Amino acid sequence: MKNSTEMLSLVLGIATVTGFIAKGNELLSHSLTSFAGIATTVLLLAVTLVMIFAVVRHADALAHKLGEPYGTLILTLSVVLLEVAMISSVMLTGSENPVMARDTMFAVVMGVMNGLVGITLLIGGVKYHSQKYNVQGLKAYIAAIIPVVTICLILPSFSSQDEFGGMSGIMVFTLIVTSVLLYGVFLFIQTRSHTDYFISDTTEEEAEHNTHSIPYHSILLVLNLILVIGLAKSLAIPIDTSIATFGAPSALGGLIVALIILSPEGVGAIKAALDNQLQRAMNLFYGSVLATISLTVPAVLLIGLFMGETVILGLGTTEMVLLTATVLVSMVTFSSGRTHPLNGATHLVLFMAYVLLMFD
Numbered sequence: 001m002k003n004s005t006e007m008l009s010l011v012l013g014i015a016t017v018t019g020f021i022a023k024g025n026e027l028l029s030h031s032l033t034s035f036a037g038i039a040t041t042v043l044l045l046a047v048t049l050v051m052i053f054a055v056v057r058h059a060d061a062l063a064h065k066l067g068e069p070y071g072t073l074i075l076t077l078s079v080v081l082l083e084v085a086m087i088s089s090v091m092l093t094g095s096e097n098p099v100m101a102r103d104t105m106f107a108v109v110m111g112v113m114n115g116l117v118g119i120t121l122l123i124g125g126v127k128y129h130s131q132k133y134n135v136q137g138l139k140a141y142i143a144a145i146i147p148v149v150t151i152c153l154i155l156p157s158f159s160s161q162d163e164f165g166g167m168s169g170i171m172v173f174t175l176i177v178t179s180v181l182l183y184g185v186f187l188f189i190q191t192r193s194h195t196d197y198f199i200s201d202t203t204e205e206e207a208e209h210n211t212h213s214i215p216y217h218s219i220l221l222v223l224n225l226i227l228v229i230g231l232a233k234s235l236a237i238p239i240d241t242s243i244a245t246f247g248a249p250s251a252l253g254g255l256i257v258a259l260i261i262l263s264p265e266g267v268g269a270i271k272a273a274l275d276n277q278l279q280r281a282m283n284l285f286y287g288s289v290l291a292t293i294s295l296t297v298p299a300v301l302l303i304g305l306f307m308g309e310t311v312i313l314g315l316g317t318t319e320m321v322l323l324t325a326t327v328l329v330s331m332v333t334f335s336s337g338r339t340h341p342l343n344g345a346t347h348l349v350l351f352m353a354y355v356l357l358m359f360d
Contacts, residue, residue, distance in 0.1 A: 006220065009054050013227035016047045020234040041238045048231045049263065051224050052082060056264035058221040065214055073190065075265070076287040078221065083108065083261050083292060084299045085229040097240065098310040101300040103254025106153065106319060108292045111258050112285050113326050114351035116266045120281050121333070122344030124273040130338045131278040137197040138334035141286035144186045146327055148293045151178055153323065157314030167313070172305070175313070176298040183294035198283055235260075251358050262288070278339065322354055 059075040066074065083104065124131045152175055159171055167175075190198055243253045265288060269281035297313065304311035315323065329350060333343040 006054070009050055010220070010223060010227070012047060013051045013054075013224065013231070016044070017227055017230040017234075020044065020231070037238075044231065044235055044238070045260075048228065048235055048260065051228045051231060052261065053264045054224040055082065055221060055228060056268060058217040058224065060268060061212065061217045062214060062221065065217075073187075073287065075268075075284060076291050077295075078225065079261060079265050079288050080291045080295050081225060082228055082232075083257070084296055085232045097250060097253070098312045099250055100253060101296065101311055102153065102313045102315065103251040104257045105254075105293055105296055106315060106323070107251070107254040107258035108262065109149065109153075109289055110322065110326065110351060110354040111255070111262060112289050113330055114347045114354065116262065116269065117282075117285055117330075117333075118344045118347030118351060119266075120270050120273045120278075120285070120344070121339050121347065122341050123270060124276075124278060124281075125339060125341035125344055127274060128276055130340050131273070131276060132338055133279045133282055133334065134197055134199070135334065135337045136194070137279065138282060138286065140186070140189060140194070140197055141282075141290060142327070142330055142334065144182060145286065145290050145293070148179055148182060148290065149323060149327070151175060152293050152297045152313060153315050154320055155314070156312070157316075157320070167311075172301050176301060179294045179297050183290065186290065186294075199279070249358055255355075255358070282334075318357055318360075322350065322357070326350055 055078055056075065059078040062074050121131075156167055156171065156175075159167070239253050239256055242248070243250060265284055269284045272278070272281040272284070300311055303309075326347075329346055333339065333347070
């Protein structure tokens with residue numbers, strides 16, 4: 001039954017990509033406010049979510065087969081590839097939006113470190129009162145995230161080349177090298193020298209979908225990723241058009257992209273927390289934040305260079321304050337080895353402030 005469902009979703013994805021390349025993109029571009037345009041957009045979004053969940057499902061199956069920390073690493077990198085595909089598609093579609101990459105990355109940081117982490121800690125705290133995690137692992141994540149977000153999202157605001165936010169060549173080179181280098185060192189720590197920092201003490205049960213082989217899940221993972229990348233180009237059209245039509249803040253587009261990409265990962269992590277696997281949930285969350293900044297920044301900067309488009313990464317003053325508060329609260333939350341519902345509530349308050357101030 002599962003085999004037929006997976007094949008059906010794959011065929012659905014192929015048919016949808018083909019249909020939108022042939023005619024759907026034109027409909028989205030000219031009839032977004034019509035009934036046909038709205039219905040087409042809803043259909044596109046639904047199929048994209050099905051394919052994204054398929055990607056995460058196969059990545060999760062590989063995660064259980066390969067064990068930690070390699071499992072969550074595969075899942076994290078799959079989600080980052082989806083994000084790069086979505087951001088790149090929006091960058092290359094419609095009107096120029098130099099802050100799209102910045103807004104999406106900041107939305108991922110706030111959405112994960114405050115929204116999803118807050119919900120997970122609150123739900124897990126209500127069910128178990130207090131949950132354990134590996135302090136050293138979370139400290140390693142936060143220690144790597146602090147310099148990455150500082151260099152990539154804060155420093156550009158103080159070293160812009162001109163009033164339009166364009167960065168000098170040396171600044172672009174610095175961002176690419178430092179982010180990739182730091183993430184490479186972190187991967188070595190995570191997979192070689194200190195793997196015990198990222199492993200839960202609780203034994204995870206073998207998932208039912210792991211009856212298939214590693215090559216089976218690997219092939220379907222790649223195929224579904226390719227289809228999502230194809231769908232992302234079409235989905236970028238209504239996102240870009242809607243923001244321009246309704247005069248919404250550009251940051252809303254970043255939040256929409258982030259929510260679409262993070263939806264399956266969030267469901268998986270919350271489920272892990274409900275099974276008292278908080279370490280696995282935090283590995284997914286903080287691993288995705290670190291990989292998002294470290295790998296998306298070089299990708300979008302290189303795309304911007306090749307396409308001749310300006311990429312603005314520096315945050316505004318309000319966003320910097322929210323980012324600083326997020327890092328400080330995270331350091332407090334994950335300093336003792338145990339969590340409780342109040343930790344979740346504090347993160348959710350910051351996420352609420354981020355969403356409300358977006359429209360200020």
